Amino acid sequence: MAEIVIAPVKSILSINDLQLAAAKKLPTNAREFYDSGSTDQITVLENTTAYRKYKLRPRVLRDVSKVDPSRHILGQKIDFPLCISPARIQAMAHPDGELATSRACARRNVHMGVSSFSNYSVEEVTGAARSIAPIVHVMQLYTMNDRAKEERIVRRAERAGCKAVFLTADSPVLGVRYNEHRNDFRTPRGLSFPMLEKTSEMIREETHDDGFVALNSDAHSWAREIPWLRSITKMEIWIKGVLTAEDVALAREYGCDGVIVSNHGGRQLDGTPATIDVLPECVKAAEGQIKVHIDGGIRSGVDIFKALALGAECCWVGRPAIWGLAVDGEAGVSKMLDILYDEFRRCMQLTGCNTIADIRKSCLGIAQPNGPLARL
Ligand SMILES: Cc1cc2nc3c(=O)[nH]c(=O)nc-3n(C[C@H](O)[C@H](O)[C@H](O)COP(=O)(O)O)c2cc1C
Numbered sequence: 001m002a003e004i005v006i007a008p009v010k011s012i013l014s015i016n017d018l019q020l021a022a023a024k025k026l027p028t029n030a031r032e033f034y035d036s037g038s039t040d041q042i043t044v045l046e047n048t049t050a051y052r053k054y055k056l057r058p059r060v061l062r063d064v065s066k067v068d069p070s071r072h073i074l075g076q077k078i079d080f081p082l083c084i085s086p087a088r089i090q091a092m093a094h095p096d097g098e099l100a101t102s103r104a105c106a107r108r109n110v111h112m113g114v115s116s117f118s119n120y121s122v123e124e125v126t127g128a129a130r131s132i133a134p135i136v137h138v139m140q141l142y143t144m145n146d147r148a149k150e151e152r153i154v155r156r157a158e159r160a161g162c163k164a165v166f167l168t169a170d171s172p173v174l175g176v177r178y179n180e181h182r183n184d185f186r187t188p189r190g191l192s193f194p195m196l197e198k199t200s201e202m203i204r205e206e207t208h209d210d211g212f213v214a215l216n217s218d219a220h221s222w223a224r225e226i227p228w229l230r231s232i233t234k235m236e237i238w239i240k241g242v243l244t245a246e247d248v249a250l251a252r253e254y255g256c257d258g259v260i261v262s263n264h265g266g267r268q269l270d271g272t273p274a275t276i277d278v279l280p281e282c283v284k285a286a287e288g289q290i291k292v293h294i295d296g297g298i299r300s301g302v303d304i305f306k307a308l309a310l311g312a313e314c315c316w317v318g319r320p321a322i323w324g325l326a327v328d329g330e331a332g333v334s335k336m337l338d339i340l341y342d343e344f345r346r347c348m349q350l351t352g353c354n355t356i357a358d359i360r361k362s363c364l365g366i367a368q369p370n371g372p373l374a375r376l
Pocket residue numbers: 033034035047085086087088115116117140168240262263264265266267295296297298316317318319320322
């Protein structure tokens with residue numbers, strides 16, 4: 001078998017390099033926990049590979065000396081349309097966990113999602129960024145069995161300055177992740193889950209899925225969750241985990257502010273499509289009346305460009321931030337954001353786009369097997 005060559009940190013030039021460097025640092029059970037998808041790993045793989053069939057249609061001989069990759073997202077201008085998705089147990093990748101992620105987001109001026117299963121509290125995470133830059137944090141939420149506890153999370157997030165709730169809608173139950181069974185994965189001892197008001201010792205004892213079943217409810221519904229959330233918070237309400245035009249229509253009907261087209265990074269239901277492939281139907285169903293963001297498999301600035309050309313307002317990444325954390329804490333997450341920023345900016349210039357508004361469907365074609373490039 002060919003030897004796998006792992007890049008030293010100083011020669012990390014791409015997100016792929018970063019993933020390989022993180023793999024070298026993390027113990028097997030942590031690496032598999034972060035990187036895996038559910039069951040046969042098809043959706044997790046396709047989230048990334050699906051981008052390949054979309055090809056760029058560059059326009060040339062344009063003055064791109066004043067390119068501007070910035071965009072207003074969640075009411076605030078960020079350096080480029082890429083934010084960090086909520087992902088749990090970041091302190092297993094680096095002791096500074098979500099604090100490091102928050103600081104790196106502030107340094108690059110992009111927004112951040114905070115998981116309800118974070119190892120630092122929303123107050124600490126928003127506080128970590130405050131002295132650097134006034135970025136937006138959003139609070140990720142599951143529908144919980146204990147509604148009073150869920151309400152406390154929402155109220156704490158609002159008080160800590162979060163602008164939106166991301167209600168994760170794709171997880172009434174947890175997807176099947178073989179690695180967690182095979183490795184008997186449990187959240188490491190000595191960590192805390194301040195939003196859940198629990199320690200890892202408490203969570204380890206609850207159920208063999210890190211307390212997911214003990215804490216979360218599979219009896220969620222549009223009618224039960226959205227009006228209730230609306231009644232307890234002024235924050236924006238976004239639905240995370242939408243993959244169909246039908247659910248975008250429901251999000252509109254229930255007065256939500258936005259949707260994140262997401263299959264949870266392929267960790268929930270294997271066999272769901274790559275998010276980039278359902279983005280167009282979701283954007284169409286939104287009719288400009290509700291914001292449409294996307295996550296899953298975005299690994300380069302070119303991927304961000306393609307998602308924008310297909311109608312996303314903004315992209316989010318999950319695992320790349322974890323890999324950055326594992327490699328070098330805050331500096332590693334900064335490295336990840338800088339790589340994506342540089343790649344995205346350069347892609348804009350090389351396609352002849354000066355502003356985000358210039359990035360449209362006509363910038364892409366779709367590869368046909370054994371045929372000419374088709375227009376979208
Ligand atoms: C290790 C890990 C933990 C995650 N934890 C959460 C979570 O607590 N809540 C949630 O809504 N999504 C969670 N996600 C999903 C991410 O928010 C996001 O949808 C996904 O990672 C995007 O795909 P990508 O990793 O390919 O960028 C998690 C993802 C990973 C990889």
